[in-house]
Amino acid sequence: MYDVIIRNGMVCDGTGNPWTKLDIGITDGKIIRLDKMIHEQAQREIDASGSIVSPGFIDPHVHSDLLCTKPEIHNIRVLQGITTELFGQDGISVAPVSENTKLEWQKQLKGLNGDIGEWPWQTVDDYLSFLEGSDIIGNAAYLIPHGNIRTLVVGFEGRQATKEECKEMRELVEEGMRQGAIGISSGIQYPPCAYATLEELIEICKGAAKYDGCFVVHIRNESNLSLEALDEVIEAARQSGIRLHISHFKVCGKINRDKLEKALHKLEDARQEGIEVTFDQYPYTAASTMLQAILPPWAQADGTGAILSRLRDPQLRQRIKEEMLHNGKYDNPVRNNGWDHIVIASVTLESNRKFEGKSIQEIGEMQQQDPADAALDLLISEEAAATMIIHWGVEEDVTKVMENPLQMVGSDGVFGGKPHPRLYGSFARVLGKYAREEQIFSIPEAVRKMTSAPAQLLRLRKRGMIREGYWGDLVVFDPAVVVDCATFEEPHQLPSGILHVLINGKLTVFNGKYVGETAGQVIRRGNEA
Structure with missing residues (x-):
């Protein structure tokens, strides 16, 4: 007796070849028989009529x-x-x-x-x-x-x-x-x-x-x-x-x-x-990744503490904002797609939950801020743990x-x-x-x-x-x-x-x-x- 038999399915074997109608017999975790019809029984049987059976x-x-x-x-x-x-x-x-x-x-x-x-x-x-x-x-x-x-x-x-x-x-x-x-x-x-x-x-x-x-x-x-x-x-x-x-x-x-x-x-x-x-x-x-990827690479160096310190430094913060808008030497999602195409996917703080599903442009409007400042402030409050979706x-x-x-x-x-x-x-x-x-x-x-x-x-x-x-x-x-x-x-x-x-x-x-x-x-x- 088999552990499982899947019967009557249209088997797509994973090679790209057209499907074949086969029964599949499984014992001890492995496929041990493929046949047009398996007459034996199993502890568990699945009728796959009208369905495709594929590899996982x-x-x-x-x-x-x-x-x-x-x-x-x-x-x-x-x-x-x-x-x-x-x-x-x-x-x-x-x-x-x-x-x-x-x-x-x-x-x-x-x-x-x-x-x-x-x-x-x-x-x-x-x-x-x-x-x-x-x-x-x-x-x-x-x-x-x-x-x-x-x-x-x-x-x-x-x-x-x-x-x-x-x-x-x-x-x-x-x-x-x-x-x-x-x-x-x-x-x-x-x-x-x-x-x-x-x-x-x-x-x-x-x-x-x-x-x-x-x-x-x-x-x-x-x-x-x-x-x-x-x-x-x-x-x-x-x-x-x-x-x-x-x-x-x-x-x-x-x-x-x-x-x-x-x-x-x-x-x-x-x-x-x-x-x-x-x-x-x-x-x-659309893509999705960590929100800190909006920053130029130099601003992401040396770990989370250093990132947050730079975002709090007025001079470095201004440099970061300018590079996000204009620097084409790195993979720059802000320059390439705009704040209206960058959406917050997840945050860790309950107080920031209202921003999930909102674009950075929308968050800036909600906060009455420049969108760049809204994004950088969110990074600070989240200790860089937020993620984003980029419509590209x-x-x-x-x-x-x-x-x-x-x-x-x-x-x-x-x-x-x-x-x-x-x-x-x-x-x-x-x-x-x-x-x-x-x-x-x-x-x-x-x-x-x-x-x-x-x-x-x-x-x-x-x-x-x-x-x-x-x-x-x-x-x-x-x-x-x-x-x-x-x-x-x-x-x-x-x-x-x-x-x-x-x-x-x-x-x-x-x-x-x-x-x-x-x-x-x-x-x-x-x-x-």
Whole structure:
């Protein structure tokens, strides 16, 4: 007798091939039989007639690193069909840390990753072991964050690293890879990663490449200097031999739209050269990140205390305000998009809750202030823990990027406040809006972009496809109704059409309801059974 049989489903196996009507038999967490009809019985049987059965969705860009340990919060992810997430993004995450750096990272990441109290870990191994001892719903893999290893060596100083310091960082990357990380991440737009030279990037990438890891990177500039920023990371991949994956690929600002086609050509040229390049994308025309990203890089150096001190200094504050409006040498969301296109997503203080969902322009009017002063005062009161949504683009460009075969779907979802709807809607939006309604590609191709494509990036040997011997990470969804329901105005809405989800063979969502199962596993490099 099987543990679970899913019967009569239209099986999209993750390869992009057309669906096939098959029964799926699962025992001990794994798919052990695929057949037109399984005559035996199971302890639990699911009739998937009229529904598609796909591999579990793999989200290659998330910020669930802490809140994955809170099933009552994190269950919104599995309710969308997401069964595996990749933590450690943007070069700024929770491990490794030391007693000297931990407190500062807790402050800096409070708005992005949430707050679960004390961090009982220092190394990557410590953190992964902590997750292994926690009740987690889905599977978790980890990237070594560049910023964390940099602060272990250089501290939070805004300066270039020496050759010896770069070598020390590389050794820390190698240590993290041996402890189970999948690769390395950087967010070269964000301090402290922003202070890295090309030589530093090459050195740390060599540490991950030694263990066949990937380099997942938020490039230095996604707007007016986006082409130069792509050149930088492609060169780092070229010289280090690492696989390159661009996070949330786009070109921000309507004045920069002409660069998009050139950017896509750069990635194709790199592939032709032999560099394995891919990218993820969330299916929206707006971004979301920490509010402090409105500041020029020099103003974000040396940690939260130094940032707030600069904002309180009248002369430095005036310099910051002028640069936000006019400086085009960094990825400047204010200059590129305007205060009316920057919206507060989350805050930590109850007194500031009235600003969630409001643009900085609107907040300035509410406070009878210049919008720049309103934004800087909010940063001070929130101790830089607020997050924002930036409306940067047009739908035509989202579609152009999504059609590219190198694309895979990612959410970049951030919990808390009035979040970007991508936290709830990304995968269902691609299936419903783009595959079914707009038909820019087939539903099997959409499934490939959510399953086997990220599995290939992460070198997962037993996930991302429906195959005998693979883990029973599966989603059953109704192709006729699946769609996102979250909006910018009402983001806390789950998608429709996601019926059942299994994680490691355990039924975790049944008839659209989370059933309380916590069968997630930590996926360590080279240790996937």
